Amino acid sequence: MTDTSTAAKQPGSLRVGVQRFGTFLSGMIMPNIPALITWGIFTAFFIADGWTPNEALSTIVGPMIHYLLPILVAYQGGRMIYETRGAVVGAIATFGAIAGSDWIIANFNAALPEGEPELGQIHMFIGAMIMGPLAAWIMKKLDALWEGRIKAGFEMLVNMFSAGIFGFIAAVFAFYVLAPIVNWIMDVLSGAVGWLVENGLLPLTSILIEPAKVFFLNNAINHGVLTPLGLAQADQDGKSVLFLLEANPGVGLGLLLAFSVFGVGAARASAPGAALIQFVGGIHEVYFPYVLMKPALLIAVIAGGMSGVFVNVLFGTGLRGPASPGSIIAVLGQTASDSYLGVILAVVVSAAVTFVVASVILRASRKRDLAAEAAGSDGFADAVARTEANKGKKSSVLSGLAGGAAGAAVATRPIEKVIFACDAGMGSSAMGASVLRNKIKQAGISGVSVTNKAIASLDGSADLVITQAQLTDRARQREQGALHVSVDNFMNSPRYDEVVDLLRAQANGETPAANDPVSTGRPVDAAATGASTTATGSVTTTGALGGGPAPAAEDSVLTRGSVRIHAGSATREQALQEAADILASAGAVTGGYFDAMLAREQTVSTYMGNELAIPHGTNEAKDTILGSALSVVRYDGGVDWDGDAVTFVVGIAGKGDEHLRILSNVAELFSDDDQIARLKAARSPEELYELFQSVNGEDR
Template sequence: MTTTSAEAKRPGGSRVHVQRFGTFLSGMIMPNIPALIAWGIFTAFFIGVGWTPNADLATIVGPFIHYLLPILIGYTGGSMVYGIRGGVVGSIATFGAIAGSDLLIAQVNATLPEDNQLGQIHMFIGAMILGPLAAWTMKWLDSLWEGKVKAGFEMLVNMFSAGIWGFVMAVVGFYPVAWLVNGIMNALSSAVSWLVETNLLPLTSIIIEPAKVLFLNNAINHGVLTPLGLSEAAEDGSSILFLLEANPGPGVGLLLAFTFFGIGAARASAPGAAVIQFFGGIHEVYFPFALMKPILILALIAGGMTGVTTNMLLGGALRAPAAPGSIIAVLLQTAPGAYFAVILSVLLSAAVTFTIAAVILRASRKRDLEAMAVSDDAFGAAITQTEAAKGKSSDALANLRGGAATQAGGSGGPATGTMREIKNVVFACDAGMGSSAMGASVLRNKIKKAGIEDVTVVNKAIAALDSSADLVITQGQLTDRARHQTPDAVHVSVDNFMNSPRYDEVVDLIKAQHEDR
């Protein structure tokens, strides 16, 4: 087990900063996915080309995406920074940007012929800017007069200061932010249109697939693809952009290749990971498989490009974002008449990734087996086999496993001890949902079976970590960010979310603390 003390080095780098930015964007979008799904259902049923057209109910669709969704995102972003107060001010500021954008569009349309009018620009990016900005500035202003307001006037000052600052930020949203976001959206829309017209949209997989395995996908998906896709879906009823990142085909293709041609622990865990990734939509489970042999990213790129090409040629598109990115969510959001294209795109992308990954794994199999024979992974596997043959675990074997894991920790060096009693274990991931919830469930069951009753195991987003965490478990690529959030906690890195030997080591550590009481 690789642990770090408060004095451990805290590496950073641009990747960590981009991950943190993507996590913040995800934190604004993910809680509002139910609203996006609701909007997608309204769209699927009631617009003119829907399953059951209804002109009256269809009037909900436009205001829903133009007003409600951006304001919800602005509120969420503001509340992340400064609670309810920040959320309210962020919502006011967001509404200012919506009104400012509408005015700009109306001014342009007044100069255009009636058959060539611009459509509305929805302020998702504006909400992601103004929500946190309005909340942060409100928090800073409140700090200026904190403790200086006379008793009995606190409510008056709080209410009027928030109202006045909300007014100021709404004006900021109305003019510069609306102008800026309209320009950004027009530029991005033109770029996407150019990629589609020149049949180059599949090239986006060259960026998206490597970004996913480095946990940078949220910045691309929630910062660019979702706002553009929603604007396109509002006009056309669906968008191919929702499938660029959410397609589960490349991931399941990679995991199936490991199932048939992998070795060691990776091969053993790949089938279960494939089920979770494809049907549960937790794409993070295949990231470690790609990271352990980075050349496999080429297989993911090829699969992603295949899926995008198929959807371009056959008209595959979704009505709204598929979240999580499972085949179930994808099919539920598939636009009417696009099922064949979408299903074929998933199957072909999985097949292409599987084929290329299988060739790579087969070509390197001999070398990988030789490397595993002298690696800590083989040592850990041998310990597991010995325990299985023995029919029970032993303290000696557990100690051996711990030694192997410590050496496998990489540049972090030997594990550092901690005198902190572990009462609260937190499994943290990017959004605090999929993979962290799964890992927490596995660890919670192991702790329960060990007879330990006074230790809690919860899952959170990395951004939500606080000082209450005694031990934090994260995927290796995310540990630096988690350590930055909670430097005083013990940190454990895992590669396999479902069946990592680190979980057993955590249980052993907690049991040892209980026995020493």
């Protein structure tokens, strides 16, 4: 186990930090892309050198980019931090930054000698991305100071005036402090870009941008630097080449065409479809696994990116606004009226260069790749999983590639032993095993055991292994001859019904259909290697959870004092801390258990589906567990669990199997929508405790 201070120093932690920062910036920009497109249309049609010049309508262009668009970005950034209240104060504060920048520039221009060129406006996009979230965060902290201390009847008065007064203070701060800082930042960045262009070095940015894309680190560069600078250039010149540095779809097209011709196995089979998604749909992440599968291909995408930038610079091309998503349709839709030839040529050249370089690399390793394919492992599914891990969350497009990676693997042995595996083997896997076991039992299938284990305890004896998507690669290394199924939602994954259908077909002596999602590994979140179909079999409920109705958990596992209800919301880290504190107060864990829980989340989420998370420590943190205990906390305001909405947080610490018995019944409880509604309607911790206790009784 590593503590958080150590983890923060690890390269992976830095990557995750940059990734989250970029995702946050993207979250402010992306919802406002329609407004940027609208501004681009006004610019294309109505400015003096537009397609249909219109003096009256052209007056919309300037105010929209200078005032409306930054305010929208600030509003969205504030909303992400503190909902509407944060959005309002963030927008107010940003207006102070806009006015402050205009005031500085006006004074500068007034002092210029006659005949000297004046400075133009600086559009406060960077200021909005700073001030919007910052003002919202401070407002949230201020509200927390007097929460619960306002006399009844005065809440609205205090809320309105506190936000208004703070908005005033934040606007003044932005006017005098933030505006000059942002003006200086924009001056430095603009100078750096100008220097690169003047010296013909702009194509070198691909050395940074193309690898950053593959590791999902590009958002910080794209939305933090390129978009603000590009919009400033587009306002002045009507277009900007900066919008094309990252969005050029030719790079991915060339790579995927090379795999279509010279690739092998699942990568070659899936490449044509991926090329269509990438080039027309604009989802660039579909080509990232192909690069990760063979890292030497970074040379190909860098070369392709550089060649495209070189052509764009040579022809003086640009887009009117950001092209998002990076589809050829979006790129052409934003292309300036004088840039179509150069932009199209840049896409073609970048695709051709990437194709040629990638083809050389693929042909050089073709014999090894064919040998790996013959041995049953071409590495593509692993590359897809690594790409999802880099992204930090599930992607339906990438999961579709993973499904295709399994090809049409047909089962070759009976499925008699099913194992749910997770990192520690004590939480999510126990609940998933319970849900599947009940489904198999209800289907009347027998002769199949369903147990749960830690991945490190897998011993090669399983016929079918079920894991969260991020853990499938590790499980496959331990159980190379098993069928592997990946799930996102342990409570109600559609994969469970597919597994039951497969077992039913095997029990009836049937051969699964060619499109069977489990036997082929083609579903959105399933991937197969090796594997199975002609099972006979019966279900036994052996293993850690035992068979038959689970006995009631011992009082020491879940106590009344370990059940809480909060009316408000919490961050994931706050919820983890509270769960760890409850478990520590029960004498079940040491003070280091929080770090172990946090490390577990950084590896793979403990979100189970159906508004439930079950945080617990990593397998390496066993020494921090002193006994078995559960904590149950309901957050009526919700918890953002890395993008998933969670209401119930059930913390786990386990020695032996006492906690597993109650977890089995908790799993059954949370797979029932009516029972979840009852849990959410409980009016007190005592009532909630009784509902959780009821899962151990005979009435269930």
